[in-house]
Amino acid sequence: MRLTFRQQALRPLVPIFPPWIDLSRQIPHNGRTVAGCVLWMRVLRAALSGRIGLTVRFGVRRYTDGFETQPTNGRYTMKVHEYQARTLLSEVGVPVPQSSVVDTVAQATDAYAAIGGKVVVKAQVFAGGRGKAGFVKLCDNADEVREAAEFMLSNRMVSVQTGAEGIAVKKLLIAAAVDIESEYYVAVVMDRTKRTPVVMVSREGGVEIEVVAKENPDAIVKRWLHPHMGLLGFQCAQLVAALNFTDKAQARAAGKVIRGLVDVFLKYDCALAEINPLVRTTDGEILAIDAKMTFDDNAVFRHKTLQDMFDPAEENALELRAKDHNLSYIPLDGNIGCLVNGAGLAMATMDLIKLHGGDPANFLDVGGSVTKEGAIEAFRIILSDKKVKGILVNIFGGIAKCDTIAEALIAAAQDLGFTVPVVVRLEGTNVDRARKLLAEAAIEQLIPADDLTDAAKKVCAKVA
Amino acid sequence: MGLDIRLHQPHNLRVGEGTFQGDRLDVDMSILVDRDSSIICQGITGKAGAFHTAQCLEYGTRMVGGVSPGKGGSQSEHGLPVFNTCHDAVAATGADVSMIFVPAPFAADAAMEAGDAGCSLVVLVTEGIPTLDMARARKFLDDKGILLLGPNCPGVITPGQCKVGIMPGYIHKPAEKGTKSIGIISRSGTLTYEAVWQCTTRGLAQSTCVGIGGDPIKGLNFTDLLQMFQDDEETDAIIMIGEIGGTDEEAAATYIERHVTKPVVAFIAGMTAPPGKRMGHAGAIISGGEGTASSKVAALKEAGVSVAESPATIGDTLTKLL
Numbered sequence: 001m002r003l004t005f006r007q008q009a010l011r012p013l014v015p016i017f018p019p020w021i022d023l024s025r026q027i028p029h030n031g032r033t034v035a036g037c038v039l040w041m042r043v044l045r046a047a048l049s050g051r052i053g054l055t056v057r058f059g060v061r062r063y064t065d066g067f068e069t070q071p072t073n074g075r076y077t078m079k080v081h082e083y084q085a086r087t088l089l090s091e092v093g094v095p096v097p098q099s100s101v102v103d104t105v106a107q108a109t110d111a112y113a114a115i116g117g118k119v120v121v122k123a124q125v126f127a128g129g130r131g132k133a134g135f136v137k138l139c140d141n142a143d144e145v146r147e148a149a150e151f152m153l154s155n156r157m158v159s160v161q162t163g164a165e166g167i168a169v170k171k172l173l174i175a176a177a178v179d180i181e182s183e184y185y186v187a188v189v190m191d192r193t194k195r196t197p198v199v200m201v202s203r204e205g206g207v208e209i210e211v212v213a214k215e216n217p218d219a220i221v222k223r224w225l226h227p228h229m230g231l232l233g234f235q236c237a238q239l240v241a242a243l244n245f246t247d248k249a250q251a252r253a254a255g256k257v258i259r260g261l262v263d264v265f266l267k268y269d270c271a272l273a274e275i276n277p278l279v280r281t282t283d284g285e286i287l288a289i290d291a292k293m294t295f296d297d298n299a300v301f302r303h304k305t306l307q308d309m310f311d312p313a314e315e316n317a318l319e320l321r322a323k324d325h326n327l328s329y330i331p332l333d334g335n336i337g338c339l340v341n342g343a344g345l346a347m348a349t350m351d352l353i354k355l356h357g358g359d360p361a362n363f364l365d366v367g368g369s370v371t372k373e374g375a376i377e378a379f380r381i382i383l384s385d386k387k388v389k390g391i392l393v394n395i396f397g398g399i400a401k402c403d404t405i406a407e408a409l410i411a412a413a414q415d416l417g418f419t420v421p422v423v424v425r426l427e428g429t430n431v432d433r434a435r436k437l438l439a440e441a442a443i444e445q446l447i448p449a450d451d452l453t454d455a456a457k458k459v460c461a462k463v464a
Numbered sequence: 465m466g467l468d469i470r471l472h473q474p475h476n477l478r479v480g481e482g483t484f485q486g487d488r489l490d491v492d493m494s495i496l497v498d499r500d501s502s503i504i505c506q507g508i509t510g511k512a513g514a515f516h517t518a519q520c521l522e523y524g525t526r527m528v529g530g531v532s533p534g535k536g537g538s539q540s541e542h543g544l545p546v547f548n549t550c551h552d553a554v555a556a557t558g559a560d561v562s563m564i565f566v567p568a569p570f571a572a573d574a575a576m577e578a579g580d581a582g583c584s585l586v587v588l589v590t591e592g593i594p595t596l597d598m599a600r601a602r603k604f605l606d607d608k609g610i611l612l613l614g615p616n617c618p619g620v621i622t623p624g625q626c627k628v629g630i631m632p633g634y635i636h637k638p639a640e641k642g643t644k645s646i647g648i649i650s651r652s653g654t655l656t657y658e659a660v661w662q663c664t665t666r667g668l669a670q671s672t673c674v675g676i677g678g679d680p681i682k683g684l685n686f687t688d689l690l691q692m693f694q695d696d697e698e699t700d701a702i703i704m705i706g707e708i709g710g711t712d713e714e715a716a717a718t719y720i721e722r723h724v725t726k727p728v729v730a731f732i733a734g735m736t737a738p739p740g741k742r743m744g745h746a747g748a749i750i751s752g753g754e755g756t757a758s759s760k761v762a763a764l765k766e767a768g769v770s771v772a773e774s775p776a777t778i779g780d781t782l783t784k785l786l
Contacts, residue, residue: 344652
């Protein structure tokens with residue numbers, strides 16, 4: 001039986017169950033475990049009878065449920081930390097619980113002194129699985145905060161998503177815990193099919209929205225923005241109505257949150273802006289407890305705020321280096337390096353290598369406007385992967401010119417020296433000049449190929 | 465043989481949700497562009513714009529002018545008149561197609577300008593345009609009934625007649641009487657060239673080749689073009705090249721099953737792509753179990769489409785089918 005963090009936190013309230021009851025079994029209706037439901041019934045009863053105050057901390061569930069392991073949006077994009085997302089939200093007037101961001105243990109205790117009561121300490125990293133790794137802690141007093149901060153700042157966080165070496169935590173978020181009465185879900189995401197952003201709300205907040213979407217799609221209400229006019233008044237009213245607030249002030253507050261989220265989405269070119277959960281506290285306050293945002297990479301150029309928020313420490317170093325040279329590079333597990341122009345052809349080249357029994361070491365699209373220097377850098381990046389036993393260069397010149405690649409190949413052979421065989425297949429713009437250049441250079445490691453299949457077969461045979 | 469009949473009255477053509485509700489064009493012609501299309505280039509004085517305008521001219525495309533704000537009244541290096549605005553260019557030259565090489569921050573605006581000036585087809589080659597900009601531009605052009613191709617696309621070519629875009633011209637084979645000709649639709653530029661080259665080397669001509677681009681929000685989509693090719697008497701078979709991400713290929717499969725009687729060969733790139741990673745194209749990403757190559761291949765096979773196993777066998781799969 002495995003209890004979630006939330007359940008562990010409230011463990012003293014769980015009575016001892018007979019062994020034949022499987023507490024980890026999920027109830028099909030709502031996806032919660034038996035233990036979770038029994039616990040909630042007991043907690044609620046206790047709260048109603050006034051024996052305990054119902055205090056549940058801060059967005060812990062989503063981390064323990066591995067919510068962040070699932071990309072929720074259609075694009076792989078620039079991310080920001082949770083504390084940064086909070087900043088963007090509070091800018092447009094979305095209320096969030098009091099919190100502060102700290103880098104040291106001393107600052108953490110100071111922050112606690114300012115906030116007081118129950119707080120949650122959360123490591124600010126992109127990787128998911130924080131809860132399980134012990135990097136989200138509910139704390140009651142200054143000593144607990146100090147202990148949690150010391151642990152998080154001095155240990156590397158290791159979770160399923162970080163790999164064995166883990167990642168260092170540099171910043172912590174200390175936020176006030178609130179008494180939650182009900183949880184809601186609000187998000188804005190780009191809908192590719194309808195070609196406009198969609199606002200989604202659900203009364204089933206706090207859980208994985210993909211699960212809700214699958215099991216109870218009617219629980220999610222959607223309204224599509226007009227690309228030019230944004231969210232219209234009646235749409236916002238309909239979304240708020242779907243959340244079923246009886247109190248008028250609360251409904252107004254929820255409307256403000258929805259409009260605020262749409263504003264953030266449009267203002268900063270988000271790919272996804274999500275508040276999960278949005279909560280109503282026992283005091284009837286509407287608060288955004290946790291937020292997640294990703295941004296359209298193509299639009300980051302026009303947002304200074306986002307550029308400042310960019311955290312290079314959280315990105316793959318080689319991918320970043322490639323990006324600096326306008327290359328798109330994704331490392332993979334195989335041993336055949338690929339250098340291709342065009343994303344589609346690059347993907348197809350990977351598929352082809354696999355089809356002929358090889359294993360691609362990377363995806364690399366040099367792009368259309370590739371320069372000689374860019375292409376040399378591409379070779380450098382591929383060769384810096386020690387797994388690479390052979391390289392396949394597949395260029396079908398359009399904007400990219402074959403002779404540019406040929407010049408880069410010759411320069412790379414001189415500067416870097418190819419230690420592995422390089423199979424080259426060129427076609428398209430300026431191919432004749434490219435072939436002539438390569439023939440004149442007579443590079444030893446270079447193996448010309450006639451067509452795609454020939455190239456794939458040759459490179460697979462060389463590394464086998 | 466009616467080759468001079470163009471896609472006139474473009475405002476009768478509606479694009480959206482995969483429907484193309486224009487009058488059926490029952491003339492034997494290619495789709496989108498032909499030898500009578502007159503083309504302007506927005507961004508003609510830029511490096512890419514100048515290079516590709518020269519390439520298009522060399523291919524025989526009727527390039528009639530260019531737009532470059534602040535440089536109006538001058539002549540481009542190709543001897544074409546340069547205008548400050550699209551409206552000036554269209555008024556002076558009567559151009560009906562615009563080819564756009566404007567940098568990404570201004571490209572969506574350029575597309576809307578072209579539409580507002582009265583071009584019936586806007587070919588947006590630029591890569592890296594913010595998605596929200598494209599959502600707005602697409603809506604603007606849809607409302608005017610103007611066809612948009614791209615962004616992040618190689619453009620469109622009717623071999624032997626008109627090349628609007630960045631594809632190498634020599635790999636294409638013009639349609640002739642008595643030979644089979646193929647219509648090609650693709651999300652990827654270079655992969656289109658690959659398919660074209662395989663057709664050409666096997667003696668198959670192409671009626672028109674269209675690159676629809678790799679962005680998540682774009683203009684003409686598979687379904688729109690499948691319908692045009694189905695209605696085009698010069699096209700004997702269709703090649704469609706998709707990739708991971710989105711559900712456009714699944715929508716195309718449904719459309720093919722219901723409406724397309726011509727043979728269709730498909731290839732989907734990205735069988736080996738890891739989920740959650742954006743593979744170069746902004747739109748090429750598998751997320752939440754959606755957009756995998758295998759689901760697309762399955763949908764297409766179910767619709768009776770011959771799916772090529774490898775990018776190298778697209779041509780052979782087609783020859784077998786014919």
